[in-house]
Amino acid sequence: MNMELINKTAEYAAAVRQALSDLPAEEVEDLTEGLEADLAESWDESDGKPTIEAHAYANELRIAAGLPAAGKPAGFFERQQKSTQERIAAWASSIRKNPAGAWLLDFLVSLRPAWWVLRGYLAFWLIVEAWVVAPLVPTSIVPLLILIACVGGSVWLGAGTQKPFLRWLTIAGNVLAAFVFLLVLTEAAQSGDTVYYESDAETVEGLALNGHEVTNIFAYDANGALIHQVQLFDQDGKPLVTSVPGGNGCLTWVLDPVNANFNEECDTPGVWLPQTLETGAPAWNIFPMQMAESEYEGDREAKPGAVAMDVKPPFVKVPALTPVASGDSADSDQGTKPGNKDEKNTKESEVKSE
């Protein structure tokens, strides 16, 4: 067989297939299977040239095969719908070739009634959610009736045979239902807030209070005045460090003008700074920790020339202790009532810190 000629026929064969492209792909394939070889043999006897145009050839093929002659080309939407249906069908049949794939498809098809019920519920949810501001209730029977109507309608749509426009409506509804389903899932996930905090607590390094990072500590003396430098250690003598030693923080906060309810925005970012011990070693357990202005981008770098600044304490002053408890004659008061109370306080705070 003349391979060179076969290659020459390929272009013509492609044009023939193109002229038949309004037919289902399977039909075109059946009609033109081995076309190149036939053409090559034919052209071999006719000076290596086609005798008629590809379009006319296709039409002859079409008529002889008992198919309608090429009419006006299919409209855009018709072609889209047809090609989409063909692609889905081809995709499904390619999955079915695999036994596991076929099983999965059958399984999904068997799940359709469950989807119809779920879809109905989602429609109900959408209706109730949309009306929740103006409550549905005169009686609680109303939502129940809506639920029954939604689920019933959805199952009717799914199980019944539908007119074409209803089918399009159903497709649109399915997309909406899937979207609402995602919304419901998101809402359900958010209502499980405690889970989030628990997992946060595990990842917090350094000091945490009920799962929240402790970034700084403010100590007040017995008179309720702020102590400017205090070194803190835990029960084992380890330096008590906060959650973000050396990490970025915020030097000054401003109230978010848009969301003024407790949402603050960081106006000036800052970086925590350690104090230096007399040994020359940096200490991260001196509180309140100071901060220097930093860039947002520069992770742990203070701005050049930035100075260590005190961070605004939460309280200027806190209530002082009762005068008896603050007495410096604790030794002489040992065994007396106030002394006992002091001891009790210590115990309480120990329990708390655990």
Next chain:
Amino acid sequence: MDATQLLKGVLDVAVLAVVETEDGYGYDVVRRLRGAGLTDVGDASVYGTLRRLYSAGALTSYVVPSEEGPHRKYYGITDQGRGVLKAQREQWRAFAATMNNLLSGVAA
């Protein structure tokens, strides 16, 4: 008279007759039809007819791999095809006889 118009009505029976003698692939059938005297038969008409007869169950088809070049799709006649051919052959004979009589002026 346009021979291609005449051909249209009898292409089915002509193709069936050719394939009944021996299985053949597309162009092979074309060549045999032409060899038998139907010189005006179009390639595509024959391929389309083969395809239609196959869809109707009158022909069977199988692919023969070729060592050089593309595979060949061969067509063979089925029992159903033989039945069709038998009926159409008789139909043709009756029709041809009628026409022969008519054209030679012997019509009753």
